[in-house]
Amino acid sequence: MAQKILVVDDEAEYRALLGQILGGAGYSVFAAANGKQGIALYAAQKPDLVLLDVMLPDMIGFDIARAMRDSGRPKTPILFCSVRSAASSLAQGLRAGSVDYVLKPFDPEDLLKRVRTALSEAA
Amino acid sequence: MNPRVSLVEPDGVAGRTLKKILAREGWRVQHHRSLEPFLRRFDNRRPDAVIVTVNIPGMSGREVIRALRSDPKNAKLILIALSERRSTTEAVEIFSAGADEYMTKPIDAELLIVRLSSLLVRRPKSEEETFLRLGALELHPNSRSCRVERKSVRLSRLEFDLLHKFLENPNRVFTRGWLIDELFRGDRRRGVRAVDRHICSLRGKLGKSGENLQTLVGIGYCFSARR
Numbered sequence: 289m290a291q292k293i294l295v296v297d298d299e300a301e302y303r304a305l306l307g308q309i310l311g312g313a314g315y316s317v318f319a320a321a322n323g324k325q326g327i328a329l330y331a332a333q334k335p336d337l338v339l340l341d342v343m344l345p346d347m348i349g350f351d352i353a354r355a356m357r358d359s360g361r362p363k364t365p366i367l368f369c370s371v372r373s374a375a376s377s378l379a380q381g382l383r384a385g386s387v388d389y390v391l392k393p394f395d396p397e398d399l400l401k402r403v404r405t406a407l408s409e410a411a
Numbered sequence: 412m413n414p415r416v417s418l419v420e421p422d423g424v425a426g427r428t429l430k431k432i433l434a435r436e437g438w439r440v441q442h443h444r445s446l447e448p449f450l451r452r453f454d455n456r457r458p459d460a461v462i463v464t465v466n467i468p469g470m471s472g473r474e475v476i477r478a479l480r481s482d483p484k485n486a487k488l489i490l491i492a493l494s495e496r497r498s499t500t501e502a503v504e505i506f507s508a509g510a511d512e513y514m515t516k517p518i519d520a521e522l523l524i525v526r527l528s529s530l531l532v533r534r535p536k537s538e539e540e541t542f543l544r545l546g547a548l549e550l551h552p553n554s555r556s557c558r559v560e561r562k563s564v565r566l567s568r569l570e571f572d573l574l575h576k577f578l579e580n581p582n583r584v585f586t587r588g589w590l591i592d593e594l595f596r597g598d599r600r601r602g603v604r605a606v607d608r609h610i611c612s613l614r615g616k617l618g619k620s621g622e623n624l625q626t627l628v629g630i631g632y633c634f635s636a637r638r
Binding site for chain 2: 299301305308371379387388389391394395398
């Protein structure tokens with residue numbers, strides 16, 4: 289069965305792009321446009337990995353990650369995906385429990401490598 | 412000005428010793444025992460070089476090297492990885508992530524000083540000395556000039572800015588929204604048509620190299636360096 293990946297991003301273009309890249313690589317992709325939807329999909333779909341934008345209209349990605357971690361499956365790898373490249377953001381992601389940080393714009397091949405690495409390390 | 416060096420070494424004794432030895436060279440060294448305080452202070456301090464132990468609990472040093480290297484602001488930053496393991500696979504991963512040097516512990520302080528000094532000397536001094544090249548394309552940010560197959564090509568301000576972004580980040584997918592936020596301060600109404608128009612014009616001016624500028628329908632653009 290295909291591994292499930294949850295994408296949480298408010299930009300439709302990024303949701304479409306990540307859907308193409310990850311779907312094309314054989315993953316089953318679910319997408320949410322805001323934090324609340326993301327948390328609900330996380331609980332309903334139990335994804336194997338989450339790709340999470342840092343800046344969402346209703347919530348900050350770091351808080352969403354904490355809510356997901358606190359919901360009972362703390363080992364699901366979370367990769368932050370953001371235009372924010374400041375080292376302080378990396379530090380915040382680290383505190384919120386992320387396993388990696390992908391900067392937008394990204395190289396699709398590089399993104400896939402990171403997703404595969406995170407999934408294999410979590411297995 | 413003496414170079415600023417940030418050292419991330421979880422072992423307190425080893426870190427303090429290395430800090431003392433490096434400081435004797437005149438370098439201003441700050442020692443952190445974990446990644447989080449180092450990252451928190453990074454933007455304010457803007458070090459010239461980072462020496463980081465890669466096998467640290469939490470986010471690995473390799474991921475931090477990759478993230479720091481992927482930020483264009485850190486193009487001149489020197490990144491030296493220290494490892495507990497002697498592993499070719501790990502060394503390949505660390506260099507792929509963007510490290511300039513990989514050294515295994517126990518660290519020979521004299522060798523570390525020689526390598527860091529050499530990297531600091533070889534580092535580009537100013538923007539005038541740097542330019543971007545991809546295949547037959549050459550872009551000089553300081554003079555804002557562009558050459559295609561050794562011939563000068565005139566670009567408008569926006570065409571130049573677009574090409575600059577693409578050449579700095581080959582193979583990365585730029586969504587239209589990202590380009591509009593970056594080049595038109597988020598003015599989507601004006602930006603959508605302007606981005607498409609300038610991409611089309613830029614593609615025409617780049618001749619055969621323009622084929623590398625790919626459209627992802629409904630998403631954005633990517634300058635491919637893979638063909």
